[in-house]
Amino acid sequence: MRYIEPHGHMVSRTTDDYEKMVLAGCAAVCEPAFWAGFDRSGVEGFYDYFCQLTDYEPKRAARFGLPHYCWLCINPKESEDVLLAAGVLEIIPQFMDRPNVLGIGEIGLNKNTRNEIQILERHIDLAARHDQLILVHTPHLEDKFKGTRLILDALQADKRINPGRVIIDHCEEHTIEMVLDAGFWAGITLYPESKTTPARAVDMYELYGQQNIWLNSACDWGKSDPLAVPKTALEMRRRGHSTETIDKLIFQNPARFMSQNPRFQLK
Amino acid sequence: MTRQEVLDLYFMDARSKLIDLAAFLDRIERATGEADFRFEAFKRALDLLSAENASKARGVLMSLSDPTIEPIAKAPGKGACGAWPGASVH
Numbered sequence: 001m002r003y004i005e006p007h008g009h010m011v012s013r014t015t016d017d018y019e020k021m022v023l024a025g026c027a028a029v030c031e032p033a034f035w036a037g038f039d040r041s042g043v044e045g046f047y048d049y050f051c052q053l054t055d056y057e058p059k060r061a062a063r064f065g066l067p068h069y070c071w072l073c074i075n076p077k078e079s080e081d082v083l084l085a086a087g088v089l090e091i092i093p094q095f096m097d098r099p100n101v102l103g104i105g106e107i108g109l110n111k112n113t114r115n116e117i118q119i120l121e122r123h124i125d126l127a128a129r130h131d132q133l134i135l136v137h138t139p140h141l142e143d144k145f146k147g148t149r150l151i152l153d154a155l156q157a158d159k160r161i162n163p164g165r166v167i168i169d170h171c172e173e174h175t176i177e178m179v180l181d182a183g184f185w186a187g188i189t190l191y192p193e194s195k196t197t198p199a200r201a202v203d204m205y206e207l208y209g210q211q212n213i214w215l216n217s218a219c220d221w222g223k224s225d226p227l228a229v230p231k232t233a234l235e236m237r238r239r240g241h242s243t244e245t246i247d248k249l250i251f252q253n254p255a256r257f258m259s260q261n262p263r264f265q266l267k
Numbered sequence: 268m269t270r271q272e273v274l275d276l277y278f279m280d281a282r283s284k285l286i287d288l289a290a291f292l293d294r295i296e297r298a299t300g301e302a303d304f305r306f307e308a309f310k311r312a313l314d315l316l317s318a319e320n321a322s323k324a325r326g327v328l329m330s331l332s333d334p335t336i337e338p339i340a341k342a343p344g345k346g347a348c349g350a351w352p353g354a355s356v357h
Contacts (some may be wrong), residue, residue: 035345080342111342112333141347145332174328199277200324238276239268 001025003229003250007169007187007216009034010057017226018064024230027266028067030258031057032106032135035077037221043087046074054098069264071105071135079119089122096130102261103127105135106169109147112139120154128160133261136168138175140194148175152182165260170195176208185212185257190228198232202239205249214254308350
């Protein structure tokens, strides 16, 4: 079995996790910028974080022969502070040419505030001006449905954005249809408690088409499982899905989306 | 898959979760003090489980969601609690 982990916060994981992922068949890992679990005190903290994502972390993954890619942004959990966010937006372009950068993400909304929307729109503009792929985080729990609608509105309001170059992540049963119907890619995130279980993820895959969907673990510093994607492949196998169907969902689909950036190469 | 195959694969897992759910409700009944809006939201969602349709997961998620469309002025914090407080006052 081979798979791609298209959304893993590896800075929060141990080196042992890299080894386990590679042993399970991971062929590449992609790391969106996210909230560290605490608010950074200034733009300099993001500068260091972007250096970590574009320099140190690829080297750590390379020790296991694993290609590491990343996405850059200020996460919506910190974009309520518009002054901080504006400062971070200013430094992002100086990292865009680094060889493992795939695009802008994970941008989006957290509590669906006006400030968050303002910073989301500025990220969308940044991506459009630099012709970047976009990875979108949708809010948690009770805020997800509303946030997904607001995010779709913001993306569709910018006519420069091609939905086929945007993945909207953390979709669940009440949001996946609107995302796919609007022409965007849909990500399904596998978490032990929130988001979806492997069984629900396979349900959605069976219900909502087999084209523009990917699975990810979004493993980070919280309760999460870096092997959630291969475990979902086992779930598909239990239901009788073919090896080709499984490969398409967990390897070919994420490869197809991310290959829109020519930097994405599988060894 | 046939219904028989679904039962063969998932019945024991669903049975276990069903008993966990019942035990959670018992725990609340035994506990003292007032419950907050989350319990009311939970009970409303439970009512949806007996519907004869194949979109119960979506229905439960929607019943726990904020259905409004206007952005809010300021974030009350960073976290989410799993149920929309506004449902209890609408």
